[in-house]
Amino acid sequence: MGYNVQTAVDTKHHLIVAHEVTNVGNDHGQLSRMAISAKNAMGKARLKVVADRGYYSGPEIRACDLGNISAYVPKPLTSASRKKGLFTKADFVYESGSDVYRCPADERAIHRFNTVEHDMTLRVYWPSACPRCHLKDRCSPSDYRRIRRWEHENILESMQRRLDRKPDAMTIRRSTVEHVFGTLKHWMGPAHFLTRTLGRVSTEMSLQVLAYNLKRVINLLGVAETMKAMKMAGS
Numbered sequence: 001m002g003y004n005v006q007t008a009v010d011t012k013h014h015l016i017v018a019h020e021v022t023n024v025g026n027d028h029g030q031l032s033r034m035a036i037s038a039k040n041a042m043g044k045a046r047l048k049v050v051a052d053r054g055y056y057s058g059p060e061i062r063a064c065d066l067g068n069i070s071a072y073v074p075k076p077l078t079s080a081s082r083k084k085g086l087f088t089k090a091d092f093v094y095e096s097g098s099d100v101y102r103c104p105a106d107e108r109a110i111h112r113f114n115t116v117e118h119d120m121t122l123r124v125y126w127p128s129a130c131p132r133c134h135l136k137d138r139c140s141p142s143d144y145r146r147i148r149r150w151e152h153e154n155i156l157e158s159m160q161r162r163l164d165r166k167p168d169a170m171t172i173r174r175s176t177v178e179h180v181f182g183t184l185k186h187w188m189g190p191a192h193f194l195t196r197t198l199g200r201v202s203t204e205m206s207l208q209v210l211a212y213n214l215k216r217v218i219n220l221l222g223v224a225e226t227m228k229a230m231k232m233a234g235s
């Protein structure tokens with residue numbers, strides 16, 4: 001059984017503010033729960049969260065948005081069109097005022113119908129000009145190049161604009177979590193967990209996190225201040 005440890009680390013003090021052990025093999029679908037836990041733990045009304053591409057999920061990013069959390073998650077680089085050397089969706093510009101996409105041949109792809117995939121309502125667009133287009137070889141082997149737009153795609157577009165304004169977001173993420181992961185892995189050794197089953201592994205991980213945070217707070221405040229703060233928190 002593999003265990004997946006999710007952690008949220010604050011960028012200022014590098015403390016682990018939320019964590020969870022799951023037996024889900026990937027990070028997809030984990031973003032909003034961790035982000036909301038982190039926001040609650042930090043007592044913030046709003047929060048910015050930075051995560052790597054593995055966390056990119058429209059519904060998860062929307063759940064963050066609804067919870068007053070601004071996510072910064074880059075898009076995965078797995079475009080089937082790009083692999084085939086064809087135009088990708090990034091080559092199509094959405095014009096919100098008229099609800100059309102402007103395609104690489106400067107044609108208007110208009111909304112045709114809606115479909116539902118993976119519980120997401122997608123709006124489907126294509127231009128009428130495709131069959132006679134001089135760029136067709138670089139666009140689609142089908143008669144018409146279809147562009148799908150999630151009904152909440154504007155949330156993802158806003159996030160992309162935030163990411164464009166913050167080019168160091170992924171550097172901040174790396175420099176924040178790598179020290180934490182490195183330290184915990186070093187402590188836990190090659191066997192990782194000493195216990196088995198999700199409940200026990202979660203407890204073991206919580207103890208590791210507690211120890212990590214205590215050491216970190218002592219480094220930041222010193223022993224006397226840490227003890228004073230703990231007494232105040234306990235009174």
Ligand code: SF4
Nearest residue numbers: 103105130133139145
């Ligand atoms: S094939 Fe269609 S979508 Fe692609 S560039 Fe030509 S007109 Fe635009």
